[in-house]
Amino acid sequence: MILLTNIFIIIMLISNIMMFLSIILSKKSFMDREKCSPFECGFDPKSSARIPFSLHFFLITVIFLIFDVEIALIFPIIPLYKLVNFIFWTKISFFFILILLIGLYHEWNQNMLNWTN
Amino acid sequence: MFMNDIYMIFLGLLILIIGILVGVAYLTLLERKVLGYIQIRKGPNKVGFMGILQPFSDAIKLFTKEQTYPNFSNYLSYYFSPILSFILSLMIWLLIPYYFNMISFNLGILFFLCCTSLGVYTVMVAGWSSNSNYALLGGLRAVAQTISYEVSLALILMSSIIMIMDFNLMMFFVYQNYVWFIILMFPLSLCWMSSSLAETNRTPFDFAEGESELVSGFNIEYSSGGFALIFLAEYSSILFMSLLFILMYMGGFSLSIIFYLKLVFIFFLFIWVRGTLPRYRYDKLMYLAWKSYLPISLNFLLFFLGFKILLL
Amino acid sequence: MEACQVARKQDLPPPGGYKPIPYKRVPAKTLFSGYTMFAGYFGITAFAMYLYSLNYKQILRDQIEMRSAKMAIYPMLLAERDRAYLKQLRKNRDAEAELMKDVPGWEVGTYYGEKVYKLLPPDTLVEPIFHEYYAHSRSWEWFQRAYLKLRS
Numbered sequence: 001m002i003l004l005t006n007i008f009i010i011i012m013l014i015s016n017i018m019m020f021l022s023i024i025l026s027k028k029s030f031m032d033r034e035k036c037s038p039f040e041c042g043f044d045p046k047s048s049a050r051i052p053f054s055l056h057f058f059l060i061t062v063i064f065l066i067f068d069v070e071i072a073l074i075f076p077i078i079p080l081y082k083l084v085n086f087i088f089w090t091k092i093s094f095f096f097i098l099i100l101l102i103g104l105y106h107e108w109n110q111n112m113l114n115w116t117n
Numbered sequence: 118m119f120m121n122d123i124y125m126i127f128l129g130l131l132i133l134i135i136g137i138l139v140g141v142a143y144l145t146l147l148e149r150k151v152l153g154y155i156q157i158r159k160g161p162n163k164v165g166f167m168g169i170l171q172p173f174s175d176a177i178k179l180f181t182k183e184q185t186y187p188n189f190s191n192y193l194s195y196y197f198s199p200i201l202s203f204i205l206s207l208m209i210w211l212l213i214p215y216y217f218n219m220i221s222f223n224l225g226i227l228f229f230l231c232c233t234s235l236g237v238y239t240v241m242v243a244g245w246s247s248n249s250n251y252a253l254l255g256g257l258r259a260v261a262q263t264i265s266y267e268v269s270l271a272l273i274l275m276s277s278i279i280m281i282m283d284f285n286l287m288m289f290f291v292y293q294n295y296v297w298f299i300i301l302m303f304p305l306s307l308c309w310m311s312s313s314l315a316e317t318n319r320t321p322f323d324f325a326e327g328e329s330e331l332v333s334g335f336n337i338e339y340s341s342g343g344f345a346l347i348f349l350a351e352y353s354s355i356l357f358m359s360l361l362f363i364l365m366y367m368g369g370f371s372l373s374i375i376f377y378l379k380l381v382f383i384f385f386l387f388i389w390v391r392g393t394l395p396r397y398r399y400d401k402l403m404y405l406a407w408k409s410y411l412p413i414s415l416n417f418l419l420f421f422l423g424f425k426i427l428l429l
Numbered sequence: 430m431e432a433c434q435v436a437r438k439q440d441l442p443p444p445g446g447y448k449p450i451p452y453k454r455v456p457a458k459t460l461f462s463g464y465t466m467f468a469g470y471f472g473i474t475a476f477a478m479y480l481y482s483l484n485y486k487q488i489l490r491d492q493i494e495m496r497s498a499k500m501a502i503y504p505m506l507l508a509e510r511d512r513a514y515l516k517q518l519r520k521n522r523d524a525e526a527e528l529m530k531d532v533p534g535w536e537v538g539t540y541y542g543e544k545v546y547k548l549l550p551p552d553t554l555v556e557p558i559f560h561e562y563y564a565h566s567r568s569w570e571w572f573q574r575a576y577l578k579l580r581s
């Protein structure tokens with residue numbers, strides 16, 4: 001773990017140095033008003049960029065959260081097969097995946113996965 | 118002695134990082150050449166000898182361009198998100214199964230999933246903090262797309278983990294002595310291929326940087342070093358995805374030269390897809406993830422679990 | 430005016446007009462029908478499963494062999510570990526005798542002839558604590574054990 005931390009620090013240093021180097025080396029011009037404004041095909045930006053976004057993205061994220069928790073619950077069955085009773089392991093993993101599958105079909109049936117209503 | 122091992126690990130790490138950077142540079146050259154020949158023109162063929170030094174000239178050009186300082190942007194997160202994405206993609210590369218002089222992860226697949234899921238944040242922060250409408254839209258699309266494909270990616274991964282019953286990436290080689298998993302689970306390997314295309318925002322699914330709609334997507338405000346780091350991070354994660362494909366499905370013994378030839382072939386497939394296919398539609402992309410890949414991977418997971426239980 | 434006198438060739442269609450544009454759709458050749466592909470897929474998967482099961486049995490045999498080899502070698506490893514440990518203890522005792530030979534009335538392993546553990550029988554092996562074990566070795570060895578081996 002200490003080794004991994006050290007490697008992480010080295011990689012962090014390398015990438016920070018690369019970014020810093022580009023800032024030092026790069027060409028500088030005067031602060032141009034057009035250059036510093038957000039790119040909008042040559043116009044001045046009309047609206048603020050901090051706009052509310054479509055609810056679908058949020059709903060997709062909620063569904064992802066559910067499935068990701070389920071995946072996190074699936075993963076332990078791999079090391080577990082050496083530790084627990086084999087019959088129980090079989091039953092548990094089968095029923096867990098079946099519940100996941102039925103949950104997916106249920107969400108499909110309830111039109112949660114549709115992008116447009 | 119023990120300290121020598123640590124020195125050798127750091128030396129190996131340095132060689133690995135340099136190898137990744139040079140490899141990514143030459144992969145961009147390969148991509149430009151291949152795309153050129155697909156579109157019946159020559160790619161870069163002037164710099165150095167037949168364009169061999171082209172990536173280095175590109176890198177020098179990128180790093181000497183001006184770094185913009187967008188007004189009203191959240192500058193700290195704008196500055197640090199490319200660095201973070203580069204760090205993450207280099208950390209993923211620690212998983213490459215060296216048999217000596219590198220860390221051997223017992224839970225390597227969990228490490229891989231952690232790093233790829235953290236990669237979403239950098240795209241999101243890069244898109245949000247640069248305060249541009251295009252960047253915000255690109256970031257939103259990238260987040261929804263990457264998140265949805267991550268579920269199917271993890272489940273496809275799960276069924277090949279069930280075949281080896283271990284999280285260590287080196288075990289894939291042991292279990293593929295007789296038959297490659299691409300023959301055992303062909304549909305799943307195709308699913309994995311397109312899921313990794315979508316996960317790395319490659320062309321048929323490149324909604325995060327859709328060239329014709331959002332000018333450059335989430336990285337529109339990035340100019341010199343930041344853009345270079347984002348670019349390096351994306352290409353090295355693509356390269357890692359192809360490495361994982363080779364490891365999982367095509368019998369990865371990472372000390373042989375054939376392994377790396379296969380890796381370049383898979384990367385060539387990525388480029389080929391980019392040169393051939395038009396962009397998909399966004400809602401169809403979501404349907405593809407949630408309504409085809411997820412049920413298919415779950416059903417195959419059940420199937421292979423039953424097969425493994427019969428064998429155990 | 431003279432420039433206009435040069436004979437020019439106007440871009441015209443070739444005699445007989447252009448060829449018709451081939452806009453008709455050319456469907457890809459179907460080498461296998463769907464049923465054949467399904468049957469082939471099932472056959473190939475079944476064959477691959479058979480090969481996988483052979484490989485899996487091989488791996489199980491290898492694992493059993495490795496486990497029995499480990500069990501066979503384990504007593505020797507334990508003996509080697511104990512031997513190294515006792516060697517270090519003897520080195521500590523000799524170093525202490527060498528160090529304290531000028532002090533009158535000092536007996537090795539005791540405090541001026543007074544036993545450290547009074548209730549233990551005289552032949553008991555009292556395991557030294559961590560720092561005492563590395564007391565007479567170089568500090569590098571202690572550092573290596575404490576900071577590199579045990580914490581990495």
